[in-house]
Amino acid sequence: MTYLKPKFHHPDLPKNKLGYTRKYYEGSLSTLCAGCGHDSISAAIVEACFELNIEPHKVAKMSGIGCSSKTPAYFLSNSHGFNSVHGRMPSVATGANLANRDLLYLGVSGDGDSASIGMGQFVHVIRRNLNMVYIVMNNGCYGLTKGQDSATADVGSKNKSGNINQFEGIDLCGLAIELGATFVAQSFSGDKAQLVPLLQAAMSHEGFALVNVLSPCVTFNNNTGSTKSYDYVREHLEATASVDFVPYAEEITTQYEEGETKSIQLHDGSWLELHKLAQGWNPEDKISAINALQNARKHHEILTGLIYLDTDNKELHDLMNTTDVPLNKLTQDVLCPGLEVLESINADLR
Amino acid sequence: MEPTNVNDPEYYHKVVDCQHACPAHTPVPEYIRLIAAEKYTEAYMINWESNVFPGVLGRTCDRPCEPACRRGRVEEEPVAICRLKRVAADFKGEVKALMPKAPQQKNGQKIAVIGGGPAALTVCRDLAPLGYEIHLYDEQSKGGGMMRSQIPSFRLPAEVLDEEVNYILDMGIDAHFNTYVSSLQQILDKSYDAVFVGTGAPRGKDLKDLPGRQEGAANIHIGIEWLASVAFEHTHKIGKKVIVLGGGNTAMDCCRTSRRLGGEDVKVIVRSPFSEMKASPWEIEDALHEDIPILDNHVPKQFVIKDGKLAGMLFEKVKAVYDDQGKRTLVSTGEADVFYEADDVLVAIGQENSFPWIEASCGINFNKWGVPELKEPIFQSSNEKVFFGGDASLGPKNVITAVAQGHQAAISIHLFCQGKPLTERPAPGTNLVSTKMGIHEWSYENDVATDIRYIVPQADKALTLKDRKKEVELGFDVKTAFKEAQRCLNCDVQTVFTASKCIECDACMDICPTNCITFTHNGEESELRTRLFVPAKNLSQDLLVSPTLATGKVMVKDEDVCLHCGLCAERCPTAAWDMQQFFYNVTKAYQ
Ligand SMILES: Cc1cc2nc3c(=O)[nH]c(=O)nc-3n(C[C@H](O)[C@H](O)[C@H](O)COP(=O)(O)OP(=O)(O)OC[C@H]3O[C@@H](n4cnc5c(N)ncnc54)[C@H](O)[C@@H]3O)c2cc1C
Ligand SMILES: Cc1ncc(C[n+]2csc(CCOP(=O)(O)OP(=O)(O)O)c2C)c(N)n1
Numbered sequence: 001m002t003y004l005k006p007k008f009h010h011p012d013l014p015k016n017k018l019g020y021t022r023k024y025y026e027g028s029l030s031t032l033c034a035g036c037g038h039d040s041i042s043a044a045i046v047e048a049c050f051e052l053n054i055e056p057h058k059v060a061k062m063s064g065i066g067c068s069s070k071t072p073a074y075f076l077s078n079s080h081g082f083n084s085v086h087g088r089m090p091s092v093a094t095g096a097n098l099a100n101r102d103l104l105y106l107g108v109s110g111d112g113d114s115a116s117i118g119m120g121q122f123v124h125v126i127r128r129n130l131n132m133v134y135i136v137m138n139n140g141c142y143g144l145t146k147g148q149d150s151a152t153a154d155v156g157s158k159n160k161s162g163n164i165n166q167f168e169g170i171d172l173c174g175l176a177i178e179l180g181a182t183f184v185a186q187s188f189s190g191d192k193a194q195l196v197p198l199l200q201a202a203m204s205h206e207g208f209a210l211v212n213v214l215s216p217c218v219t220f221n222n223n224t225g226s227t228k229s230y231d232y233v234r235e236h237l238e239a240t241a242s243v244d245f246v247p248y249a250e251e252i253t254t255q256y257e258e259g260e261t262k263s264i265q266l267h268d269g270s271w272l273e274l275h276k277l278a279q280g281w282n283p284e285d286k287i288s289a290i291n292a293l294q295n296a297r298k299h300h301e302i303l304t305g306l307i308y309l310d311t312d313n314k315e316l317h318d319l320m321n322t323t324d325v326p327l328n329k330l331t332q333d334v335l336c337p338g339l340e341v342l343e344s345i346n347a348d349l350r
Numbered sequence: 351m352e353p354t355n356v357n358d359p360e361y362y363h364k365v366v367d368c369q370h371a372c373p374a375h376t377p378v379p380e381y382i383r384l385i386a387a388e389k390y391t392e393a394y395m396i397n398w399e400s401n402v403f404p405g406v407l408g409r410t411c412d413r414p415c416e417p418a419c420r421r422g423r424v425e426e427e428p429v430a431i432c433r434l435k436r437v438a439a440d441f442k443g444e445v446k447a448l449m450p451k452a453p454q455q456k457n458g459q460k461i462a463v464i465g466g467g468p469a470a471l472t473v474c475r476d477l478a479p480l481g482y483e484i485h486l487y488d489e490q491s492k493g494g495g496m497m498r499s500q501i502p503s504f505r506l507p508a509e510v511l512d513e514e515v516n517y518i519l520d521m522g523i524d525a526h527f528n529t530y531v532s533s534l535q536q537i538l539d540k541s542y543d544a545v546f547v548g549t550g551a552p553r554g555k556d557l558k559d560l561p562g563r564q565e566g567a568a569n570i571h572i573g574i575e576w577l578a579s580v581a582f583e584h585t586h587k588i589g590k591k592v593i594v595l596g597g598g599n600t601a602m603d604c605c606r607t608s609r610r611l612g613g614e615d616v617k618v619i620v621r622s623p624f625s626e627m628k629a630s631p632w633e634i635e636d637a638l639h640e641d642i643p644i645l646d647n648h649v650p651k652q653f654v655i656k657d658g659k660l661a662g663m664l665f666e667k668v669k670a671v672y673d674d675q676g677k678r679t680l681v682s683t684g685e686a687d688v689f690y691e692a693d694d695v696l697v698a699i700g701q702e703n704s705f706p707w708i709e710a711s712c713g714i715n716f717n718k719w720g721v722p723e724l725k726e727p728i729f730q731s732s733n734e735k736v737f738f739g740g741d742a743s744l745g746p747k748n749v750i751t752a753v754a755q756g757h758q759a760a761i762s763i764h765l766f767c768q769g770k771p772l773t774e775r776p777a778p779g780t781n782l783v784s785t786k787m788g789i790h791e792w793s794y795e796n797d798v799a800t801d802i803r804y805i806v807p808q809a810d811k812a813l814t815l816k817d818r819k820k821e822v823e824l825g826f827d828v829k830t831a832f833k834e835a836q837r838c839l840n841c842d843v844q845t846v847f848t849a850s851k852c853i854e855c856d857a858c859m860d861i862c863p864t865n866c867i868t869f870t871h872n873g874e875e876s877e878l879r880t881r882l883f884v885p886a887k888n889l890s891q892d893l894l895v896s897p898t899l900a901t902g903k904v905m906v907k908d909e910d911v912c913l914h915c916g917l918c919a920e921r922c923p924t925a926a927w928d929m930q931q932f933f934y935n936v937t938k939a940y941q
């Protein structure tokens with residue numbers, strides 16, 4: 001009669017290059033509702049970090065408030081974390097990132113946290129191209145406060161109490177492209193085959209990476225008539241392309257016919273391989289990406305996969321010309337360069 | 351793969367590794383839970399129904415269940431299943447009243463049972479409640495067979511054996527002890543409706559042709575004969591220097607008994623390498639603990655006689671060489687032969703069947719290994735009235751196998767006496783019920799204890815070596831028994847999957863601590879096994895495969911290292927997983 005995760009693991013559990021098993025990337029047992037899509041996304045994050053051989057102590061998990069924002073407790077228990085105020089994760093992430101650029105910033109937010117109370121923060125963190133992965137666990141409702149419609153609920157979607165949503169839903173991906181996001185992807189919690197490589201690519205990308213993941217709320221928004229239920233999402237998925245993530249220095253092995261495939265190299269040298277490209281879509285072209293999103297919307301399709309990618313960008317540190325060294329590693333001689341330097345600065349101001 | 355047919359009781363039975371490995375299929379996790387609940391009497395009765403001698407087996411069983419135990423696959427050591435059985439026997443209350451009784455009114459049919467070992471006694475127990483008149487004949491003065499004549503009292507106290515033998519003899523068995531059956535024909539002539547032969551494998555192998563065997567005869571003893579003579583108090587001492595030949599359990603009992611009868615310098619000398627000795631690891635350990643060295647790779651060459659008396663033995667030193675097929679040959683190392691002094695030598699190099707008392711006229715066919723031609727699980731010989739079981743049927747094994755065969759022979763005899771076909775065996779009794787009690791609440795302890803195996807305490811060596819009858823193992827106390835019982839994973843609480851309820855949210859796959867569950871596309875078993883979250887390399891463990899789900903995938907669960915923790919069922923939003931307790935009972939003749 002317990003609800004604790006046993007300490008035992010599979011004796012043949014594979015190890016990654018650092019010698020860690022997936023277990024090392026897990027967190028404590030989730031307290032979310034059984035079957036919540038958010039838990040699947042947590043599992044995908046675990047998988048992506050394991051596969052990428054990420055050192056857990058080099059990750060900072062940043063979140064706001066909501067069921068989604070609780071999930072950092074359920075993955076990467078050996079990483080840093082900051083559970084901030086509702087909708088304010090982007091400011092805290094910005095501060096942390098400016099102070100220590102050596103960490104991988106994983107922002108986890110919800111549709112309420114990002115598209116309602118945190119909208120102001122969301123748009124500005126994109127505008128500034130903060131180098132982080134920003135995951136929205138999007139269930140079209142405020143799960144934690146019992147399922148009120150959120151700003152990403154689609155027009156006409158019916159909630160659990162039978163109300164039909166009258167307001168236009170905010171398209172986070174479209175908005176992010178508009179604001180200059182340099183990596184924009186959309187996926188579904190129930191499709192790890194797609195979600196894991198997208199997360200790996202987002203983590204390898206330098207600059208702001210949005211991954212908007214449709215994540216059914218089993219308790220408050222999984223009813224018939226909801227456009228964010230397991231059934232509805234599964235029936236309306238439409239992928240831009242299938243995605244393979246090929247880490248740096250590994251060989252690309254799958255062969256596809258020409259014209260159907262596109263390989264994009266990311267900053268760290270790894271490759272994003274896109275196969276069976278949707279017609280007329282070029283992930284490196286903003287206009288075609290926005291068109292693809294609008295087209296899908298018109299046809300009541302949910303476009304998933306990579307939507308837009310700009311590998312040639314300047315992230316916030318580059319834009320601001322900040323120091324390469326994390327602030328806590330700056331030594332006294334750098335911080336206090338001496339009288340001579342002070343005098344030359346003063347001379348410049350005269 | 352085809353969806354798994356979980357309606358076949360053998361599927362879930364196999365998941366309960368210990369029970370499946372037990373020749374009598376004792377419902378192990380059920381009695382372990384009862385021990386944890388301090389219900390020792392009930393735990394004893396569960397055992398008694400299956401294995402007839404819980405007190406004996408809790409001390410001496412060969413424990414095929416333990417190497418099979420799932421716990422051994424997720425950590426170092428299996429659950430101490432055998433020693434928990436002893437706990438049930440040690441702390442039980444009144445049990446006799448709970449046992450079936452033989453009816454006053456007999457059914458009019460008569461059965462002869464030859465031999466009084468575990469197989470024969472099991473047949474008696476299973477048939478007596480059905481009203482058969484049973485005549486048992488045994489050469490020994492008391493019942494129990496080799497459990498009495500061979501297993502030394504320091505491993506199995508006589509009171510424990512007497513108690514369990516008497517539960518059966520008290521069912522109105524007409525027992526004729528001190529009666530050697532010298533002719534099966536005479537028994538057949540007495541018009542019994544059926545005859546059961548459970549006479550064991552009574553002949554110990556000898557080294558007849560080794561030089562010096564004749565001259566040294568007074569101090570060279572056949573292991574099993576010598577042990578019997580100690581057990582029946584004919585032999586009370588042995589020389590100071592003793593060599594025991596052989597590497598099986600009989601050798602271990604011989605050397606340890608020698609230490610108690612005056613042997614000071616007792617050695618076990620074995621032909622094979624130490625790692626290939628037949629004795630159970632725990633028996634070897636106990637012998638070493640009693641300061642008995644084991645010399646391996648020594649082939650006996652000669653009994654050395656001085657002044658007309660045994661002085662010792664000469665051995666050739668060998669090493670094991672293996673060919674491509676892994677077949678072993680022992681080749682000389684070329685070193686000089688070695689001599690070891692000995693006042694007495696015990697030859698414990700194996701046992702054989704021997705039926706000098708079965709005449710050709712009885713119509714029983716024997717095969718080239720000297721055992722009767724029989725089919726499992728029928729155990730009927732070429733004379734349709736004569737059934738065999740235990741060591742007499744398929745060669746020397748152990749007590750639990752003798753019991754399991756006894757159950758089957760009893761069923762055959764009962765069917766035969768009713769004129770029914772022997773192939774129509776009763777189906778096992780099964781039951782499958784949900785253990786769900788409420789939120790996070792199950793009727794079994796689903797918390798997986800991380801404790802490592804508890805060691806059974808032993809009496810002080812200084813005392814046990816002085817007294818042949820002083821039991822060495824002390825058994826678990828109640829507190830330790832509880833802790834050891836908590837190590838059991840409750841493998842009989844099955845993960846039951848209902849495909850129609852699954853919405854493929856992956857929650858169960860994500861939570862499973864041992865990554866047993868994968869949702870993937872179906873395929874051939876050998877290929878599917880490689881595609882699971884963790885490839886399923888243990889081919890002796892089954893895959894549970896669901897019918898095709900809505901997305902076209904299937905749920906595949908590798909049973910190998912499932913902890914039966916119930917987290918999959920906890921995390922499933924639709925109760926597509928449920929933890930259901932499976933009870934499996936081999937039906938006995940009287941049930
Ligand atoms: C030294 C030793 C130690 C062992 N230790 C263990 C152990 O720790 N655990 C374990 O599980 N197994 C052990 N075994 C094996 C186990 O004792 C036997 O496998 C088991 O007792 C076989 O049971 P059974 O019913 O077939 O016959 P047995 O136990 O051999 O009984 C046969 C009986 O038939 C009687 N008999 C034979 N011929 C006749 C006849 N013609 N007329 C009348 N009576 C006859 C014999 O006197 C005997 O009483 C040990 C064996 C030996 C030799
Ligand atoms: C400042 C503030 N305002 C309101 C709340 C109440 N509140 C808690 S969670 C939540 C909505 C969360 O929705 P979302 O981000 O979509 O997360 P979900 O639970 O759906 O994953 C709200 C409004 C709060 N905690 N703090």
Ligand code: SF4
Pocket residue numbers: 366367368369378379418419420421428429431837838839840841842
């Ligand atoms: S863990 Fe318990 S139920 Fe499972 S095999 Fe071992 S003893 Fe049997």
Ligand code: SF4
Pocket residue numbers: 845861862863864865866867907911912913914915916917918919
């Ligand atoms: S009971 Fe379920 S969650 Fe627990 S180990 Fe077995 S399959 Fe995994």
Ligand code: SF4
Pocket residue numbers: 035851852853854855856857858859918921922923924925926927
């Ligand atoms: S948790 Fe339940 S509904 Fe979800 S995938 Fe597993 S069995 Fe299916």
Ligand SMILES: [Mg+2]
Pocket residue numbers: 066068110111112137138139140141142143150
């Ligand atoms: Mg939400």
